[in-house]
Amino acid sequence: MSRVLTRLAAILVAVGLFFTSQSLTTPQQAAAADPGYLMVHFTGEGSTNQQMYLSHSADGLHWNDLNGGGMVLRSTVGTRGVRDPALVRSPDGSKYWIIATDLCISCGQTWDSSINDGSRNLVVWESTDLATWSQPWLLNVAGAIPDGRNAWAPEAIWDPQTNDYVLYWATNVPLNGKTKHRIYYARTSDFHTITTPQTYIERPGAQEIIDTQIIEMPSGVGAYRYVRASGDGQITLEGSNSILGTWTNLGNLSGVGLTGAMVEGPMWMKFNGTNKWALYLDQYASSGGYMPVLTTDPSNPASYQKQASSSYSMGGTKKRHGWIMNLTAAEESRVLARFPNTPANRLQSYNFQDRYVRHTNFDVRIDQNVTSQDAQFRLRTGLVGSGTVSFESVNFPGYFLRQDGTDFQLVYNDGTSQFAQDATFNKVAGLADATWSSFQSYNHPDRYIRHYAFELKLDPITNATGRSDATFRVTS
Known part of the structure; x- marks a missing residue:
């Protein structure tokens, strides 16, 4: 037993x-x-x-x-x-x-x-x-x-x-x-x-x-x-x-x-x-x-x-x-x-299609054939809320494309309401080609992101050249 x-x-x-x-x-x-x-x-x-x-x-x-x-x-x-x-x-x-x-x-x-x-x-x-x-x-x-x-x-x-x-x-x-x-x-x-x-x-x-x-x-x-x-x-x-x-x-x-x-x-x-x-x-x-x-x-x-x-x-x-x-x-x-898994994208110029939006020394411009992370952004839900977009840098997270008057810079988000408005845009059909995209300023709705002399600017768009300059393709 x-x-x-x-x-x-x-x-x-x-x-x-x-x-x-x-x-x-x-x-x-x-x-x-x-x-x-x-x-x-x-x-x-x-x-x-x-x-x-x-x-x-x-x-x-x-x-x-x-x-x-x-x-x-x-x-x-x-x-x-x-x-x-x-x-x-x-x-x-x-x-x-x-x-x-x-x-x-x-x-x-x-x-x-x-x-x-x-x-x-x-x-x-x-x-x-x-x-x-x-x-x-x-x-x-x-x-x-x-x-x-x-x-x-x-x-x-x-x-x-x-x-x-x-x-x-x-x-x-x-x-x-x-x-x-x-x-x-x-x-x-x-x-x-x-x-x-x-x-x-x-x-x-x-x-x-x-x-x-x-x-x-x-x-x-x-x-x-x-x-x-x-x-x-x-x-x-x-x-x-x-x-x-x-x-x-x-x-x-x-x-x-x-x-x-x-x-x-x-x-x-x-x-x-x-x-x-x-x-x-x-x-x-x-x-x-x-x-x-x-x-x-x-x-x-x-x-x-x-x-x-x-x-x-x-x-x-x-x-x-x-x-x-x-x-x-x-x-x-x-x-x-x-921190959602938003893909990294580039912004390709409509009228200079070998050029892409990029930052360099925190200034923003379009340059030829840029494949580095300087030209990569995450299109986040806009800092002011849904229905809008903001562009966050991939290699400088927390830094966004921000308009300052007519100029653009890559700036760290200070959390203020003013920053959120300056860094937020409405994505609309391309002004020169509806299959592309244009980006209208949130707090200056008469102005759009454009390039001028290869520098990124925020300007009113009044002619065909401006419409081409303000049109981009969101691409990988």
Whole structure:
């Protein structure tokens, strides 16, 4: 009898493990009405890929590129490139920040120069709605660190004990003539000013640590309020009950076949409505982009499970070291409305058909055979509302064609009503050919977009030459 009971118990344990494994491998998807997830990331090397991109997922495992797969924010400060972004939400949801590494590899910087004499700044954007963002600014975080050589992979977390943010990042302070990245921290309430940086995490000897991300745990899960994952030769897990308190080493992910030689950039995500998490890891060694490993207890290294490639999809662009936010319904609505997959188009001149509208040094003209992103625009729903159009630059997102008197420039949207009116047009049948298009000014309806001496102008149209100059084809 005891042998039968033993066998029965073993079967029940196996069944239980099977269903536990299944629940981790295929987490229950949120109900259709539930909001999804937003990822901010970069996509690779070069000046275009080292900018800010957004992706959205309804279930946390299958991702869709927003904005047609194009960048959503471009850094115009510092090195003019950004990597490793974090997305920070204020406790009351009234403000958001993106903080990112000021780094542009292969567009003016090498890895050696960025390690040993890189930017000491972070790049910061601010928003009140996740849809419209400020111009970027530089935040010097490593300048006060003696012999600090750079500032990489920033993160921030709200500290309820002090009602401000703990901002932390990696800085190289050489040790015995060799590279030695440590994690430093400072406090901030606005990401404009910080307290004096202090050492936060340092590994023994010459071991570096670069990528660290902290997640707050719900009550009753694991033994710690906070868990952090770090890249330090492994993907190391640690736990603590205080952000700046004592942290306990919990182990690493080498037991599930994931070492620091293979993956980096740990990025947490909690599935909605359930105590299940994904830890996304960037497969940098194989150039494979992100992959998720799932767990029901982030503090337990043995609980993590790798996923079959068929169980997730990262979308059309490669996702590199970023951050995932669980959206509210209102946030999701605003983001999806602002960054739909509107195609990139060119505007071809009717009477000079080898010329296209383009921007150069933020001035706007028509030039011959332009195929670069300087001549690519997204025809957005007009900034004043539906039924109209506005022209947003592809390679300077947030910048629109704006009339200023009779002239045109590419200008960053300042969010004012005046800007919206100046950058909005009615798309009508072409004045010279009804199969083409013309664009009537919203706030000066007697004027149209035209070219004159190859410069883009806003003029009344009174003759055949003007009608030809004011006619364009929207083309790929």
